[in-house]
Amino acid sequence: xxxxxxKRFGQHxxxxxxxxxxxxxxxxxxxxEAIVEIGPGLGAITRPLLERCGALTVIELDRDLAxxxxxxxxxxxxxxxxLRVDFVALAARQAGARRLRIVxxxxxxxxxPILFHLLEAVDxxxxxxxxxxxxVVDRMAAxxxxxxxxxxxxxxxxxxDIEAVLDVAPEAFEPPPRVDSAVVRMTPKPAPPGVDARLLxxxxxxxxxxxxxxxxxxxxxxxxxxxxAGNFDTQRRAEEVPVDEYLRLAxxx
Numbered sequence: 583x584x585x586x587x588x589k590r591f592g593q594h595x596x597x598x599x600x601x602x603x604x605x606x607x608x609x610x611x612x613x614x615e616a617i618v619e620i621g622p623g624l625g626a627i628t629r630p631l632l633e634r635c636g637a638l639t640v641i642e643l644d645r646d647l648a649x650x651x652x653x654x655x656x657x658x659x660x661x662x663x664x665l666r667v668d669f670v671a672l673a674a675r676q677a678g679a680r681r682l683r684i685v686x687x688x689x690x691x692x693x694x695p696i697l698f699h700l701l702e703a704v705d706x707x708x709x710x711x712x713x714x715x716x717x718v719v720d721r722m723a724a725x726x727x728x729x730x731x732x733x734x735x736x737x738x739x740x741x742x743d744i745e746a747v748l749d750v751a752p753e754a755f756e757p758p759p760r761v762d763s764a765v766v767r768m769t770p771k772p773a774p775p776g777v778d779a780r781l782l783x784x785x786x787x788x789x790x791x792x793x794x795x796x797x798x799x800x801x802x803x804x805x806x807x808x809x810x811a812g813n814f815d816t817q818r819r820a821e822e823v824p825v826d827e828y829l830r831l832a833x834x835x
Contacts, residue, residue, distance in 0.1 A: 596626045596687055596713070598754035603630070605765055608747050609685055609711050611635040616676040620664050620686030620696070620712070622651060627685065632656050641667055664696055669703035681706050687713040690759065694718065694734060704741045710768040711747070719746050719764040726824045733790045737783060739825045742768040776833035785832055789820040797823070810835060 596602060605627055611617055611634045622628040622640040624647070632638045632654070639658040642648040648661040660667060673682050684707060688696050693714050700710065714722075717730075723744045724731035738744060748765040752758035773779075789801040796802075802816035814831050 594687075594690075594755040594757060594759045595623045596750075596754060597756045598750075601748070601750055601754045602626050604748055605685075605711065605713070606630045606634070608765065608767065609683070611683070615683050615708075616673070616680040617683045617685060618669075618672065620684065621689060623647060623687065625651065625654070627687070628654070628657070631685065639672070665692070665699050669700065670706050673703065673706035681708045683708045684710040684712070686711075690715045690718075690761070697722075697734070697738065701738065701741060704770045705773075707770050709770070710742075711765060712768070713750065713763055713765050715759075716749060716762040716764040719766045722766060727822055729821070731821045732793065733786050736786045736825050736828055738768070740777070740782065740829055741773060742770055744768055774829050774833065777829050778832060778835075781835060782828065782832040786828055789823070789828070793820050795819070808835075 596605075609617075609631065611631050613634075613636050615635055617631060617635055617638050619628055619631065619638060619640045622642055628638065628640060628651070637656050637658070639660065640651055641660045641662060641664050642651060643661070643663050645661060648659050651657055651659045669682065669684075673679060676682070682703075684700065697712075700707070718734075721730045721732060721734050722738050723746055724735045745767045746764050747767050750763040750765065752760070752762065754763075785801065785804075788804045789797060792800050797816040797818055797820060801814075801820070805812070805814065805816070812831075812834060814827075
């Protein structure tokens with residue numbers, strides 16, 4: 583491998599052929615789809631995706647890797663920080679304003695900000711297959727009552743069906759990360775009527791701000807200040823409240 587991984591970019595390059603094949607099979611790319619790969623790196627997933635779909639857009643921050651990728655026919659290379667990429671505009675640029683299919687081995691040091699950034703474009707996405715630290719995937723898919731159920735769980739589950747599809751050991755990468763990884767499939771679902779995303783975000787942030795305390799100490803006070811306590815049970819901890827109840831509360835304003 584001639585490119586030295588850069589720690590500041592959180593680079594760990596996927597190298598296991600079996601894992602690469604399993605990811606591509608999970609994505610099942612088709613000719614004509616608008617596929618965007620985040621963090622293509624050395625192109626381990628890029629090449630087999632491109633073989634199957636014929637054209638591909640990749641987002642790469644590392645200028646050396648971006649220059650290397652530009653030599654590949656059929657690739658559109660966006661050299662940028664993914665957090666600054668406008669995915670709504672990117673979808674609008676597609677022929678027929680097609681919705682995007684997003685694939686990527688996300689930098690683990692900024693994976694949560696990336697997930698929230700992609701959430702802003704959820705209505706313009708067909709699905710997302712992304713590699714993350716397994717601990718993060720567990721939090722994304724967690725059910726109420728579990729210790730790993732939190733703000734991330736609620737704020738993603740309200741707009742996505744989330745399915746962990748593949749566990750990946752550190753040895754599948756060069757260099758190996760110090761954590762286990764997993765690939766997750768995120769399939770957008772319609773927004774429930776009457777739910778404002780920003781208000782929901784504020785409610786959930788307040789609720790989980792002191793997750794060991796009963797909600798009457800956090801969200802209960804927030805609701806009282808707005809004269810909106812209603813029938814919402816604040817004699818629970820935030821992790822005990824299902825996503826649907828947070829949605830109903832947000833829709834009640």
